Amino acid sequence: MGLWIDVARVSTALNVLLLLGLSYVWLRNYVQFRSKQTLGLSVFSVLLLAENALAFYVYTWDQIRTAWFATAVPPVAWHAMLALHVLEFFALSFLLWATWD
Amino acid sequence: MEGVLWYVLTGTRGGANRVRLLRTLDERPRNANQLADDLDLDYKTVRHHLDVLMDNGVIENSGDDYGAVYLITGQTRQHWDTVEEIIGKVE
Numbered sequence: 001m002g003l004w005i006d007v008a009r010v011s012t013a014l015n016v017l018l019l020l021g022l023s024y025v026w027l028r029n030y031v032q033f034r035s036k037q038t039l040g041l042s043v044f045s046v047l048l049l050a051e052n053a054l055a056f057y058v059y060t061w062d063q064i065r066t067a068w069f070a071t072a073v074p075p076v077a078w079h080a081m082l083a084l085h086v087l088e089f090f091a092l093s094f095l096l097w098a099t100w101d
Numbered sequence: 102m103e104g105v106l107w108y109v110l111t112g113t114r115g116g117a118n119r120v121r122l123l124r125t126l127d128e129r130p131r132n133a134n135q136l137a138d139d140l141d142l143d144y145k146t147v148r149h150h151l152d153v154l155m156d157n158g159v160i161e162n163s164g165d166d167y168g169a170v171y172l173i174t175g176q177t178r179q180h181w182d183t184v185e186e187i188i189g190k191v192e
Binding site for chain 2: 025026029032033034035037038041098099100101
């Protein structure tokens, strides 16, 4: 399962980077505009950042859970997990591309 | 249109500068060069923001290519209270 966990680590790490970019833009705009819209975008990006940071931590440093993921999770379950991470990566890439304008 | 204004002006990296552009164009129509001078912004930056605002129907230009003058569309005028609300938050 070594490959699966590596792909999971890389995709969640990339998601963290993309979300840092989005959070930077939206939080900065929230400080400036103080509107409901920018607050919504900021809270969304920070919570999704926390989600991906937690996933990256679990896959990388949490020894008990990493061992469990690496030995006890069957490939069919990994495929679904990775599809979620990778789809999120593409979704966030497009969002950052549109937001960095 | 309201959603477009909120998104283009407050949801993106260049939003604050686009608000400044709209405020300046509200006083009177100007071309890209005048806007760059008046707002002390790079000419290319101004062109980029003008293109984004045009793509979203927020402003239009007089169409004479070089030196074209930019002005606020009727659609944006109809929702000017939204723009003012946003402008008020930058000040």
